[in-house]
Structures are given as C-alpha cells and as structure tokens.
Amino acid sequence: MADQAAYLLGLDAGNTIIKAVLFDHTGRQLAMHAVAGRSHTPQPGYVERDLGGMWAAARDAIRACIAQAGIDAREIAAVGCAGHGNGLYLVDRAGEPLIGIQSLDTRAAGMASTLAARNAEALHAICLQKPWPAQTPTLLAWVKQHAPDLYAATGTAMLCKDFITFRLTGERVSDVSDMSGCGLVRMPEGVYDSELLALYGIEDAQAKLPRLLDSADIAGAVTAQAAEETGLAEGMPVIAGYFDVVASAMGAGVVRPGEASVIAGTWSVNQVFSTTPVGDPDVFMAARFGPSRFVNIESSATSAANLEWYVREFVERGAHHDDPFGHCNAAVGAVTPAWDDPIFHPFLYGSGQGAEFRAGFYGLAGWHGEGHLLRALFEGVMFEHRRHIEVLKKAGVGFERAVLSGGGSRSEHWPQIFADGLGVPITVPEARETGALGAAIGAGVAAGLFADYEAGVDAMTRSSAAYRPNPAMQDHYNRRYRAYCGLADTLRSFWAEQAAEPSRTPPSKPPQ
Numbered sequence: 001m002a003d004q005a006a007y008l009l010g011l012d013a014g015n016t017i018i019k020a021v022l023f024d025h026t027g028r029q030l031a032m033h034a035v036a037g038r039s040h041t042p043q044p045g046y047v048e049r050d051l052g053g054m055w056a057a058a059r060d061a062i063r064a065c066i067a068q069a070g071i072d073a074r075e076i077a078a079v080g081c082a083g084h085g086n087g088l089y090l091v092d093r094a095g096e097p098l099i100g101i102q103s104l105d106t107r108a109a110g111m112a113s114t115l116a117a118r119n120a121e122a123l124h125a126i127c128l129q130k131p132w133p134a135q136t137p138t139l140l141a142w143v144k145q146h147a148p149d150l151y152a153a154t155g156t157a158m159l160c161k162d163f164i165t166f167r168l169t170g171e172r173v174s175d176v177s178d179m180s181g182c183g184l185v186r187m188p189e190g191v192y193d194s195e196l197l198a199l200y201g202i203e204d205a206q207a208k209l210p211r212l213l214d215s216a217d218i219a220g221a222v223t224a225q226a227a228e229e230t231g232l233a234e235g236m237p238v239i240a241g242y243f244d245v246v247a248s249a250m251g252a253g254v255v256r257p258g259e260a261s262v263i264a265g266t267w268s269v270n271q272v273f274s275t276t277p278v279g280d281p282d283v284f285m286a287a288r289f290g291p292s293r294f295v296n297i298e299s300s301a302t303s304a305a306n307l308e309w310y311v312r313e314f315v316e317r318g319a320h321h322d323d324p325f326g327h328c329n330a331a332v333g334a335v336t337p338a339w340d341d342p343i344f345h346p347f348l349y350g351s352g353q354g355a356e357f358r359a360g361f362y363g364l365a366g367w368h369g370e371g372h373l374l375r376a377l378f379e380g381v382m383f384e385h386r387r388h389i390e391v392l393k394k395a396g397v398g399f400e401r402a403v404l405s406g407g408g409s410r411s412e413h414w415p416q417i418f419a420d421g422l423g424v425p426i427t428v429p430e431a432r433e434t435g436a437l438g439a440a441i442g443a444g445v446a447a448g449l450f451a452d453y454e455a456g457v458d459a460m461t462r463s464s465a466a467y468r469p470n471p472a473m474q475d476h477y478n479r480r481y482r483a484y485c486g487l488a489d490t491l492r493s494f495w496a497e498q499a500a501e502p503s504r505t506p507p508s509k510p511p512q
Contacts, residue, residue: 005077010436027460031069051097080439082247083161093155129183136182169220175240247438264408280395298388344380356499
C-alpha cells in the first residue's frame with residue numbers, strides 16, 4: 001500500500017445501476033463509471049436480480065473507474081459502499097448466490113399485512129418500524145413459509161451492498177444503518193434481538209444474519225481474487241458501508257443533529273438527523289449509523305420517478321427532443337402560477353398511505369397546456385414531500401433549512417418550488433453522486449483521514465446553489481396544498497374500489 005494514500009473510492013449500488021466514483025480528500029470527483037444491471041420479473045409482483053451479474057457490474061465499474069482516473073490503485077486509502085435498503089440477498093453456506101430480491105418487490109404484501117395485524121405495535125416498540133412488503137425480515141419470513149428449501153439452504157441473509165462487500169473481502173458482514181433501516185435490530189441499541197426475530201416468525205434466523213458492525217468500521221480487506229478482478233490493491237480496507245439514504249445525506253453535506261436532507265429521486269426521502277431516534281409510530285422508520293447518530297425518515301415512491309415516467313411516455317416518444325428534461329424545465333418556467341392550475345397526485349407507484357393510491361391530473365381546462373401539466377407534476381411531488389415532512393414535524397423533528405439532492409435538484413425550477421412550498425431555505429449540493437461521496441466520507445473516517453463524520457463532511461462537501469422562499473408564494477402554496485390533501489381524501493373510496501378484485505370477468509376486446 002502506498003505511503004500517502006490520497007484517494008477514496010465510493011460505490012453506490014442501486015436497484016439497477018452500480019456506480020464506482022473516485023474522490024480526492026477534498027471531495028473532488030476524479031472519475032466515475034456506472035454499469036447498468038437488469039431486473040427480471042419471474043411473475044407479477046416479483047422483482048429479482050442475478051447476484052452474479054450484480055457482482056460483475058460492480059467489478060467492471062471499479063476497474064473502469066480506476067483506469068479512467070489513471071492512478072495507481074495503491075493510492076486509494078479505503079473503499080466504502082452504499083446500497084439500496086431492504087430487499088433480500090441470500091447466499092448459501094459456501095457463499096454461492098441463491099436469490100436476489102429487490103426493494104421494489106411486492107410478493108410479501110400478504111405476509112406484511114398478516115404480521116402487521118398480529119404484531120405491528122410490538123414490532124414498532126422494538127425496531128421503530130412496522131412490516132411492509134419489501135422489508136427484509138418480512139421477505140425472509142415469506143421465504144421461510146413459501147420456499148422452505150431455499151430458506152434451509154440459506155447460509156447468510158444480506159442486503160444489496162453487503163453482497164458486494166462479501167465479494168470484495170470474503171467477510172459476511174452488514175452495517176447498523178442498513179439493518180436498522182430494514183427493521184432487523186433493536187433500537188436505539190442497534191443490536192440483533194431474539195424477541196424481534198420471533199415477532200417476525202423467523203426466530204431460527206439468528207445464525208443466518210451477517211456479523212453486525214457500525215457503518216464506518218472496517219469490515220475486511222480486499223482479497224487477492226477481488227484485487228485481480230477489480231484492479232484494487234490487495235489488502236485495501238473496506239468499510240461496512242451504508243443504507244444509501246444515509247450516505248446520500250452525508251454526501252449532500254448533512255450529518256449534524258437537526259440538519260435535514262430532502263432527496264427528490266425515485267423515492268421521496270425526507271430525513272432529519274438527531275442524537276436519539278423518534279418513537280412516533282406514524283414515522284416510517286429511524287436508522288442508526290453510529291453511537292448517538294440517528295436519522296428519522298419519512299419516505300415513499302412518490303418523487304422524481306413521476307417526471308421520469310412523463311418523459312419516457314410523452315416526451316421521448318418519437319425522439320422529438322434532444323434534451324427531454326430540459327424541455328420539461330423550460331415548459332415549467334414559461335408558466336405563471338395561478339390558483340386554478342391543475343393539481344397532480346404523484347402516486348404512479350402507490351403511496352405510503354396505501355398501495356391502492358393512484359396518480360392523476362385534476363382540474364384541467366381548455367386553456368391549460370403542457371407547461372401547466374408539468375408544473376402541476378412538480379408541485380404535486382413537492383406537496384407529497386411536504387406531507388412527509390409534516391409527519392416528521394409532528395413527531396418533534398422539524399427543521400429550519402434543508403439540503404435538496406437527487407435528480408429533482410438538478411432542475412432550474414424545482415428547488416425554488418421546494419423552497420416556496422416548504423417555506424424554508426433550500427441549498428443544492430455541488431456533488432451529483434452524493435451516495436458514493438457519503439460512502440467515501442465514511443471510508444475516510446475509517447482510514448484516519450478525518451477525525452469524525454463532521455470533519456469529513458466539512459472537507460468533502462460544498463453547496464452549488466441556494467434558494468430562499470418567496471413570501472409572496474406562501475398563501476398560494478398553502479391554499480393549493482389544502483386542495484391537494486382534500487382531493488386525496490375525497491378520492492380514497494374511488495381508489496379502494498378501483499383496487500378491489502373485480503366481481504365479474506371484464507369485457508373482452510372487440511374483434512379486430
């Protein structure tokens with residue numbers, strides 16, 4: 001290993017794309033390489049990935065990133081990996097892959113309902129979370145009941161980034177941020193708990209769980225085989241890693257108690273850091289990432305994925321625009337906001353309030369154009385973030401300013417809509433790869449480059465823009481937010497009816 005290791009490697013493993021990003025100790029990005037993976041759906045509601053393919057993507061991303069940077073791999077001080085939370089990644093006792101279930105999977109919806117009806121309060125009292133379909137222990141309970149041979153063959157139940165760490169180091173470990181984020185540890189202690197496992201119906205799963213570490217603890221060192229495959233130096237330290245929303249917050253510059261991170265990505269993620277976790281059962285989850293370090297999280301799949309859908313279905317069709325997202329932003333900017341603009345519910349993929357919730361535009365008139373639809377979409381996403389944030393505030397974790405990251409932060413108009421609609425100043429981080437940067441900051445702490453997280457965040461993150469709320473827009477957004485919420489309440493019965501099983505066979509298509 002080089003005497004003066006100057007660089008840090010951050011990995012960000014999402015549900016599809018795996019990124020390897022190289023930073024120097026000031027947070028300057030030297031190189032980045034992303035490799036797209038592939039999900040498959042063996043039947044409705046099942047979303048899986050091949051673990052061998054996931055490792056191949058990570059391996060190729062690391063090798064290409066190092067080559068792109070043109071550095072000696074021995075100059076990298078440490079590696080950190082962040083990965084999507086929940087889902088379930090199983091390997092056998094020999095370490096061979098069994099199955100990879102992603103966090104978009106809904107096969108365990110019935111199991112989640114059963115567990116919630118039976119033990120919701122008792123589970124929340126221990127792990128500060130209630131069962132939901134893609135939650136790791138709920139999926140493990142489903143596997144035990146519906147695929148007993150697979151359950152019996154399981155040597156270790158991992159999360160996404162844990163499998164990559166395993167292939168890098170040979171160590172079967174996980175970190176407390178991921179395990180608390182999936183409801184598998186007692187809070188606030190952040191330890192495995194036999195009573196908790198029994199409430200999930202997996203009391204025999206203790207031996208299948210990986211060794212538990214704090215996020216910035218060193219999990220192991222790059223093995224000779226992993227070094228040959230990735231181009232990393234043998235013996236390089238690899239940390240336990242992070243639940244990606246925690247890493248993304250740190251990469252955006254948020255880590256101190258009272259600071260807030262709003263992520264407008266595939267999911268609406270709204271999180272406030274604290275020294276103790278909140279115990280309010282209305283809050284989606286709380287995660288621990290170190291002693292007296294917690295993040296309180298309200299989230300759902302209701303954010304910028306709505307714009308991605310709009311672009312895919314209506315803007316990119318026919319390849320009419322070279323810059324589809326730029327086209328959308330220009331259309332939003334051309335509209336002067338009005339009280340009677342359309343309202344949009346961003347429930348294309350359901351809602352934390354109910355899987356039956358559906359998206360829709362409401363209040364359209366003949367004088368409305370595409371810009372009005374897109375502005376309604378931007379506002380609707382912000383309103384759902386606001387609803388989540390009000391849950392956090394009610395639980396006692398409010399904030400006076402926030403950092404906005406994720407794809408939505410790259411818009412020239414969305415951050416101002418967030419500032420006006422939330423009524424707080426919004427800053428946007430300089431870094432785009434905030435998840436990888438947060439993992440790299442943790443690696444820097446482990447390698448001794450920084451005394452603590454605060455020092456690492458101060459050294460490696462910066463803001464690129466700041467937005468202050470416009471007082472003239474306050475009444476406008478308050479009124480429209482009330483309409484947004486009231487309309488959702490009115491539509492609940494309609495959504496429930498639409499989601500109900502049909503009582504008769506639907507009409508067939510007319511003959512061609």
